Amino acid sequence: MKDLLRLKTSLNEEIENILNAQIKVEAHSSSIYLAMSSWCDDQGYDFSAGFFAKQSEEERKHMMKLFNYVNDRGGKAISPEIVNIPADFESFRSVFEQMLEQEMYVTQQFNHIAEKCIKLKDFVTFQFIQWFLEEQIEEEYVARRILEMFDVIGEEGIGRWEIDKHIPKVSYEG
């Protein structure tokens, strides 16, 4: 009998669902970083506001990369509904702590996708997500390095102003 299912899509349903869930995670990250950017701007942390705005754009690009992949493989990418984005944050430091937690969560999700790909023998998707796994090394490094600056520079006096000024300079050389 003709295999209509594979003519329509090369993606296994479980993989399609897990990728759609990840699209939502990336969209959520993008929205949270945008909220953080706004909060930083409001609190006078100009460089951090710019940093988070850039992060937000990057997360959206990640979302679109996954979104296009699902559609290109014959699946159905779902535009996610994003809710519960906070507008206020406890402190300058807590914003970066939350960023690191978010990035660690994203890494965990990609590890879970990789595990699922191996289990279902979908090596094409496995290959596709390698880029994201590598990207996560940088994302976690940057967030962790910034948090370390809070200890190295200290928040007293002009400490937070100094930290804010140094944030765009934090980069991962690989």
Place this chain on the structure above:
Amino acid sequence: MVCPLANFEELYRTDHGAVYQCSRQNCYWLEFAGDTTAFKVGDFLSFKKKIDAIDVSAMIINPSRTADFTIVMPFRTPRCFVLYINDVLNLRELLNGAKFMIELNSVVNECLKRTPHSLV
């Protein structure tokens, strides 16, 4: 009535209906509640998801008369499904069976197309 030009094969049948595959038009035909409806592959899978998402418990608990049934109008079909609780359960059973057969067919096709060395 299934299209007379269709080259269809039965995928799954229950006491309440059947699902056929038309390999000429690349679509599935659903025979249910005295009528037949054609679905493209993607639409069939979306329709199944919609039926699976119906909250039968809420329908049972809700004392309102309008909660006894639900209306499903799949896009790109002329059909309107008015489903009572037992219809939802019967349709689910049929669609689950059909989906299993669709996936089984994929697995069988994949095995048949494998070259001998990939089986080692």
